[in-house]
Amino acid sequence: MAFDYDKYIRPGKLPHIWCPGCGHGIVMKGLIRAIDALGFEKNNTAIVSGIGCASRLPGYMDCCTLHTAHGRAAAFATGVKMAKPEMNVICVGGDGDGTAIGGNHFIHACRRNINITYIIMNNKIYGMTGGQFSPATPTGAKASTTPYGNPDPPFDIAKLAIGAGATFVARGTAYHATQIDKLIVEAIQHKGFSVVEILDDCPTTYGRRNKYKSVIEMMNELKDIAVPVKAAEKMTPEQLKGKVLTGVLYKEEKPEYTAEYAKVIERAKGAAK
Amino acid sequence: MAKKVAFMQGNEAAAHGALYAGCKFFAGYPITPSTEVAEVMSAELPKVGGKFIQMEDEIGAMSAVIGAALTGAKALTSTSGPGLSLKQEIIGYGCITEVPCVIVNVMRGGPSTGMPTGPSQSDVMCAKWGTHGDHPAICLVPASVQELFEETIRAFNLAEKYRTPVMIMPDEIVGHMRERIVFPEPGEIEVINRTTPSVSPEQYKPYDTKFGDVPPLAAFGSDYRFHVTGLNKMEDGFPTTKASIVQAEEERQVRKVEANADDIIKYEEYMLDDAEVVVVAFGSTSRSARFAVNEARKQGIKAGLFRLITFWPFPEKQILALSKKVKAFITPEMNLGMCTEVVKGCVAGNAPVHGIFRVDGEPINPDQIVDKMKEVK
Ligand SMILES: Cc1ncc(C[n+]2csc(CCOP(=O)(O)OP(=O)(O)O)c2C)c(N)n1
Numbered sequence: 275m276a277f278d279y280d281k282y283i284r285p286g287k288l289p290h291i292w293c294p295g296c297g298h299g300i301v302m303k304g305l306i307r308a309i310d311a312l313g314f315e316k317n318n319t320a321i322v323s324g325i326g327c328a329s330r331l332p333g334y335m336d337c338c339t340l341h342t343a344h345g346r347a348a349a350f351a352t353g354v355k356m357a358k359p360e361m362n363v364i365c366v367g368g369d370g371d372g373t374a375i376g377g378n379h380f381i382h383a384c385r386r387n388i389n390i391t392y393i394i395m396n397n398k399i400y401g402m403t404g405g406q407f408s409p410a411t412p413t414g415a416k417a418s419t420t421p422y423g424n425p426d427p428p429f430d431i432a433k434l435a436i437g438a439g440a441t442f443v444a445r446g447t448a449y450h451a452t453q454i455d456k457l458i459v460e461a462i463q464h465k466g467f468s469v470v471e472i473l474d475d476c477p478t479t480y481g482r483r484n485k486y487k488s489v490i491e492m493m494n495e496l497k498d499i500a501v502p503v504k505a506a507e508k509m510t511p512e513q514l515k516g517k518v519l520t521g522v523l524y525k526e527e528k529p530e531y532t533a534e535y536a537k538v539i540e541r542a543k544g545a546a547k
Numbered sequence: 548m549a550k551k552v553a554f555m556q557g558n559e560a561a562a563h564g565a566l567y568a569g570c571k572f573f574a575g576y577p578i579t580p581s582t583e584v585a586e587v588m589s590a591e592l593p594k595v596g597g598k599f600i601q602m603e604d605e606i607g608a609m610s611a612v613i614g615a616a617l618t619g620a621k622a623l624t625s626t627s628g629p630g631l632s633l634k635q636e637i638i639g640y641g642c643i644t645e646v647p648c649v650i651v652n653v654m655r656g657g658p659s660t661g662m663p664t665g666p667s668q669s670d671v672m673c674a675k676w677g678t679h680g681d682h683p684a685i686c687l688v689p690a691s692v693q694e695l696f697e698e699t700i701r702a703f704n705l706a707e708k709y710r711t712p713v714m715i716m717p718d719e720i721v722g723h724m725r726e727r728i729v730f731p732e733p734g735e736i737e738v739i740n741r742t743t744p745s746v747s748p749e750q751y752k753p754y755d756t757k758f759g760d761v762p763p764l765a766a767f768g769s770d771y772r773f774h775v776t777g778l779n780k781m782e783d784g785f786p787t788t789k790a791s792i793v794q795a796e797e798e799r800q801v802r803k804v805e806a807n808a809d810d811i812i813k814y815e816e817y818m819l820d821d822a823e824v825v826v827v828a829f830g831s832t833s834r835s836a837r838f839a840v841n842e843a844r845k846q847g848i849k850a851g852l853f854r855l856i857t858f859w860p861f862p863e864k865q866i867l868a869l870s871k872k873v874k875a876f877i878t879p880e881m882n883l884g885m886c887t888e889v890v891k892g893c894v895a896g897n898a899p900v901h902g903i904f905r906v907d908g909e910p911i912n913p914d915q916i917v918d919k920m921k922e923v924k
């Protein structure tokens with residue numbers, strides 16, 4: 275039997291705003307399958323986003339949903355999780371939202387290792403505002419604000435997350451759709467701050483400007499550049515040039531923030547006696 | 548039983564007021580001259596099972612406060628000038644999404660880094676006009692340690708009652724002075740909690756005007772689930788651009804405070820019955836003003852004081868009524884005329900308004916006010 279996505283879609287809130295060929299919808303379906311696989315109760319699940327095309331995702335989901343301000347998802351989510359640690363808290367958003375304006379909140383959520391899963395839909399561009407370059411736009415690429423090619427070097431978002439202290443970091447692509455839910459499930463099951471970067475596409479503002487002939491070409495590129503971490507172990511640096519690693523890139527057990535704060539409460543109550 | 552009495556700093560009293568009101572969450576970022584609020588909360592909140600978090604900046608702190616408030620917690624942040632500027636986008640978010648929370652802003656000199664340890668009263672306009680767009684504004688301006696404690700409780704009550712962020716703005720002098728404080732017993736001062744839904748989860752809409760201008764607010768993680776967005780929204784919380792709905796919702800958001808101004812506005816009248824020269828003042832400046840009024844009376848000047856305790860909504864009606872029977876107003880303030888401008892707007896030309904402005908980091912002393920009284924009487 276086909277998977278019933280409607281179970282988690284808010285009645286009456288479709289159609290979505292995404293363009294034909296946009297990768298964000300593929301990620302949402304992956305997230306829905308993951309939530310279903312985990313058996314999460316909708317009332318106990320908060321989905322928090324910032325602003326952008328990717329950040330419109332929560333509105334379609336039949337959970338506790340919080341569409342915040344540009345870049346602030348991790349900070350709002352931190353408030354939700356601290357106040358109600360028993361809730362499942364998931365952040366979603368774009369590369370610009372999460373790593374430009376929201377970069378500070380993102381790295382500090384990584385550092386605290388608070389039990390939140392952050393899904394970044396990386397289409398390498400500011401889609402919603404018409405295609406300005408983001409911190410994930412490759413050097414040389416065309417954006418509406420880089421008419422002569424992008425002079426900025428991009429972030430490697432997964433490495434940024436690892437460097438900042440996230441204890442679970444995975445990467446997938448919108449082409450490898452059936453892997454997305456598995457990565458999200460593993461990320462959510464991990465106790466601590468987990469980051470899942472999904473490389474996807476924005477045909478409307480990135481594809482057109484950068485001479486992609488079709489969405490299919492953009493999807494094929496995602497297929498071609500992705501190398502699973504296991505396979506990469508057997509490849510030479512030469513062979514890995516221009517490729518990106520996919521799968522679980524990093525995993526480490528470390529004290530989780532809300533659990534540590536529970537100990538603070540114990541100590542404070544002990545001291546008060 | 549004798550009441551608990553202490554000798555306490557203003558900022559500490561604000562924190563204890565928040566705890567009395569049932570605050571269970573604090574997020575902040577250190578900044579002089581407000582940091583003691585955070586320090587007390589970090590020590591006291593975990594004792595009552597509450598949560599304290601020091602965030603990476605003030606934007607993050609304001610965001611975490613709203614996230615926590617949406618789970619049903621009473622939430623607080625504290626800051627000063629530069630931090631208040633950073634919080635503004637998210638304060639606006641709290642206004643449009645109608646999430647109760649309290650911001651303590653201890654006023655120091657500005658703009659920018661200004662005078663971190665110097666007193667000021669120059670953030671009162673920021674309380675109303677700091678964030679973009681039309682929105683409700685409630686701002687309280689206490690003048691003593693006891694009042695800072697009690698007004699912090701009232702700030703929470705107003706936030707919960709009207710489902711909106713509320714600011715309380717002691718100036719640095721009030722925040723840092725130490726005075727005697729008498730703690731009320733639990734239950735002695737009323738504590739208001741937000742109205743939660745009475746309808747079933749299926750029927751619940753977070754902005755259901757069937758319940759009046761302040762619709763009930765459910766909590767994340769309860770039996771209710773709903774959507775929250777900073778976009779203009781409909782009754783069910785989802786975004787809309789429909790002109791009639793946007794207009795009506797924007798008007799309701801402002802009206803819920805403006806129409807209840809009488810409930811929110813608090814002030815003190817001192818020697819106003821026969822006053823010819825009236826000082827309108829707030830915060831520590833109002834203490835100098837009271838002294839000045841007493842001095843002036845000794846010298847035969849019929850002086851009085853109208854002390855603002857609520858700055859926003861401003862007591863327009865009261866000032867207008869006064870303007871019809873007095874000869875002049877004097878408005879001393881530690882800024883370059885913010886309150887003065889508002890008072891001028893209220894008096895509608897009925898009486899002259901003479902400002903005394905100080906932005907040099909020194910308080911306005913009573914002599915300055917008495918001199919002005921002699922000049923204008
Ligand atoms: C404070 C603030 N600055 C700028 C904007 C304008 N803005 C809205 S979405 C966006 C970029 C979104 O890009 P990204 O996060 O990569 O998501 P995408 O739209 O590509 O999915 C920008 C710059 C805003 N809403 N708020």
Ligand code: SF4
Nearest residue numbers: 292293296327401476
């Ligand atoms: S503009 Fe780009 S990111 Fe936004 S919906 Fe369209 S394709 Fe997706």
